[in-house]
Amino acid sequence: MKPAPFTYEAPTTLGEAVDVLGRYGDEAKVLAGGQSLVPVLALRLARFEALVDLNRVDELAYVREDDGAVVVGAMTRQATVEADPLVRRAVPVLAEATRLIGHFQIRNRGTLGGSIAHGDPAAEYPAVVTALDATVTVAGPSGTRQLAAADLYDGPMTTTLADDEILAAVSFPVWGPRSGFAVREMARREGDFATAGTVVGVTVADGRITRAAISLFGMGPVPLRARDAESHLVGAATAGLDLTAVGAAAVAGVDPPSDVHASGRYRTRVASRLVARALESALQEATA
Amino acid sequence: MSDPHPITITVNGQARSAIVEPRKTLADVLREDLRLTGTHLACEHGVCGACTVLLDGSAVRSCLVFGVQADGAEVTTVEGLAPAPGELSDVQAAFRDCHGLQCGFCTPGFVVSIHAFLDANPAPTDEEIRSGLSGNLCRCTGYAGIVNAVRQVVRERAGGPPTEGVPTVAGHAVTTLPSAP
Numbered sequence: 001m002k003p004a005p006f007t008y009e010a011p012t013t014l015g016e017a018v019d020v021l022g023r024y025g026d027e028a029k030v031l032a033g034g035q036s037l038v039p040v041l042a043l044r045l046a047r048f049e050a051l052v053d054l055n056r057v058d059e060l061a062y063v064r065e066d067d068g069a070v071v072v073g074a075m076t077r078q079a080t081v082e083a084d085p086l087v088r089r090a091v092p093v094l095a096e097a098t099r100l101i102g103h104f105q106i107r108n109r110g111t112l113g114g115s116i117a118h119g120d121p122a123a124e125y126p127a128v129v130t131a132l133d134a135t136v137t138v139a140g141p142s143g144t145r146q147l148a149a150a151d152l153y154d155g156p157m158t159t160t161l162a163d164d165e166i167l168a169a170v171s172f173p174v175w176g177p178r179s180g181f182a183v184r185e186m187a188r189r190e191g192d193f194a195t196a197g198t199v200v201g202v203t204v205a206d207g208r209i210t211r212a213a214i215s216l217f218g219m220g221p222v223p224l225r226a227r228d229a230e231s232h233l234v235g236a237a238t239a240g241l242d243l244t245a246v247g248a249a250a251v252a253g254v255d256p257p258s259d260v261h262a263s264g265r266y267r268t269r270v271a272s273r274l275v276a277r278a279l280e281s282a283l284q285e286a287t288a
Numbered sequence: 289m290s291d292p293h294p295i296t297i298t299v300n301g302q303a304r305s306a307i308v309e310p311r312k313t314l315a316d317v318l319r320e321d322l323r324l325t326g327t328h329l330a331c332e333h334g335v336c337g338a339c340t341v342l343l344d345g346s347a348v349r350s351c352l353v354f355g356v357q358a359d360g361a362e363v364t365t366v367e368g369l370a371p372a373p374g375e376l377s378d379v380q381a382a383f384r385d386c387h388g389l390q391c392g393f394c395t396p397g398f399v400v401s402i403h404a405f406l407d408a409n410p411a412p413t414d415e416e417i418r419s420g421l422s423g424n425l426c427r428c429t430g431y432a433g434i435v436n437a438v439r440q441v442v443r444e445r446a447g448g449p450p451t452e453g454v455p456t457v458a459g460h461a462v463t464t465l466p467s468a469p
Contacts, residue, residue, distance in 0.1 A: 001332060007290045008310035008356050038313070038352040039333035051310070055357055079346070103423025104408075105337065105401060108346040109353065190422040 003041035007050040014057055014139055017166055022141050024050050026163040031055070032075060032114030035106050060113070060168060063087060069135075069171045070094075074113020079104065081112055091132070091172045093181035093199060097124040100183065103191045117167040119157050122193040122218035124183065126153065130223040131199040131215035134172045140165040153222035175211070179203040180285030182278040185217070186270050188261060194218045195262045196271040198250070200278040202233070204286040209233050214279075219256040219271055226250035226275070238283055247276035295359035299324065300368030308355045315339040317355030318365060326366040326396050330425075337424035340397040341365050347404035366396035369403055378441050379403055388437035390428035398424045402438055410445060412438070 009028070011017040021028055027049035031037055040046050054060060060075035063084045070090050072081060081087055082098040101107055101115070101124055115125040116136070129136070129149045136147045141164055154160050161167060175181075185197030196218045203211035212233035214226040229249040256267040292307045299322060306321035313332075318324045318341070328338040332351050339350040342364035350363075369377040379402050382388065389395045398421070405412070405420040412420060417438045418431075426434060 002313075002316070003311045005290045005309065005311050008293065008354070010356070034352050034354075034357075035334060035349075038354075041311075042313075042333045042351070053354075053357060103337075104405070104420070105340055105347045105349055105423045106334070109343075109348045190419055 001042050001044060003038070004044060004047040006041075006048055008053065009050055010053045010056050012056045012058070014059055014166065014168060017052055017054060017057055018139050018141060018164070020050075021052050021166060022164045024052075028052050030117070030166055032117070033077070033110035034114075035102065035110040036114070036118045036120070054166070065090070066171065069173050071169055071171045072112050073169050074111060074117075074167050076112050078107035078110045078112060078115070082107060090174045093132070093183055093201065094128055094172060096181070097128045097183045097199065100124050100185055100187075100194075100197075106191070112170060113167045116152075116170060117159060117161065119153050119159050119222070120193065121153075121156050121220060121222055122195075122197075124185070124194075124197065124199075124217065127197065127199045127215045127217035127223040128172075128183070129170060130225060131201055131213045132172050132175075133213070134170050136167060137169040137171070138165045139168045144168065150225075156221045175201060175203060178205060178286050179211070180282040180287070182281035182285070184274040184278040184281075186274065196256070196267045196274060198271060198274045198278050200275065200282045202279070202282045202286050204238055204283065207237055207239060209236050209238060209283075214250050214275060216250065216254065216271055216275075219251070219254050219267060224254060226254075228252065229275070233279075238287060241279075241283070243276040243280055244272075246279055247272040247274075250275040293356045293359070295356055297322075297355075297358050297360075298362045300364055306355070310354060310356050312355045313339075313351050314341070314343070314353040314355050314358050314363070315350035317358070318350060318363070321355070324365050324367055328393055328396050330393065335425070336394065336397070337401060338394050338397040340400045340424065342400060342404060347401050364400070366399055369399065377403070378444055379406075379437070382437040382440040382444070383434070386436040386440055387433040388429065389426075389433075394424060394426045394428075398426065398434060402441070406438070406441060406445070411442060414439075 009020045011020050029048040031051040031053045054075050060073040062073040078098050088095045134149045138145050181201045183199045185194035187194045199215045201213040212230045216224045251268045251272045256264045258264040292309050294307050296305045304322050308317050315329050318327045330336045330338040334349050334352045341350045344361050379399050401424050
C-alpha cells in the first residue's frame, strides 16, 4: 500500500528541526532512516500530518570520542557504525550488534538514533544501550537534556521523549581493560527480529569478575536488565563458573510474551542458553 | 507542503526532474514519473528487496525512501548496470547462465544487491553469499541458481574461466531459447 498524504519538512539544522517539530506537536513524526517508520506508514498502521526528515541535518551524523565515552550522532547510518574504527575498538559490542540488524540494505539506510528512538523491544540497539548504561542526549524547545538508558523506555515502541523532542545523540561508556562483550540472538531467519537475545559485558581482574552487565531483548515490553544474575556474577571466580546457572538466573522471574513464533516458555529457555553462551564468549574476550 | 515538490535526481548518470507528492516512494517516482519500470515493487514495506537500487552508491530499498528525500542524490537502477544498451552486466549474464531466475519478478532487486555485495566483498564464502542474498526474496528458484550465479561472477572477476559466449543478434543478446530442431 501507499502512505497517506503528509506534509514534508526537511530542516537542515537540529535547531530548525526542533522548531518545525514544535509547530506540529503530536501531529508530526520524526523521520530518520525510515526502515521501520515507512512500513508503518505504508501499511497505514499510523498516519501523521507531517514528517520532519532529519536526513539533511548533517550535524547529527558523527562518531567521536568524548571524555571516556564514544558519542554517536543519531543520524549515523548503521552501516557506518558497523565499520567505524573507533566503535570497533572502544565499544566493540555495538559494532557486533549492528551486524545482526536486518540486512545490509537496511543498515545502509537505517540509523542508530532511529532504532533507539523506535524502541522495538526485540531490536538489538535498545538492548546494547540498556546493557552499557548509555546516556541519550535529547533536544527540545528548551534546550538539550541527558537521559539515562534506564529511563528511556516506557513500553513497547514507546520512549519517555516528549512529542516535541528529538533524540540527538547516544553516549556509550567505554569500559576499562580486561573487559569482554558478546551479543547473541536467535532469529528464525537471518535479518528477522530476534525471538530472544542478550547482550553481555564483563570485566575481570585477578581471576574474578569485577563488573557485569546482562540485558535481554525480545523478552518483555522493553529491554530488560538481569540485575540479580549480574550481582551474583560480581566477585565470582571465572574458573569453574556455572554458566548454565547464570543463564537460568538471568531469566528467572522474566515473563516473556507468547506469539506465533514462540511461546513465552520457549523464549525463556532460548534466552537462558543465549546468556550462557554470550557470557562464555565475553569471559574469553576479557581474559584473552 | 503536502503539495508536490520539484526534485532532481541523477538516475543512471542522467539528471532527471519530476514534481512529486511527498508520499511517493523513490520506487514510485522511478516507475511512474521517470518511467523506469525495471525497479519492481512487491511487498512495499521493506521485506522482499525487489525494489533495491543504489542510492549514492549504497544498496537500499527504494520503497523505504521517499522520492523527495532523493532530491539531489545519485541513483543507479537495474537499467544502469549494463555497460551499454543491449548488453548484460556480468551479474545479469551469470543469472541467465545459471538459471538464476524463473518468473523474473525479484531479479532486478537481486541483481542490484549482488552488484553492491560483490563490490564490498569480492571473494565471499558460500556462507557469506547466502547471507548477502538474505535481504532479497525469490519465490521460484529455491535460490540454488542464484547462489551459483554469484559464484560464477566471483570466479570470472578473479580471472577464472569466462562465461560461455552469449549469443547476440544485431548486437542484442538473445534471451529466448532456440526452438528444438
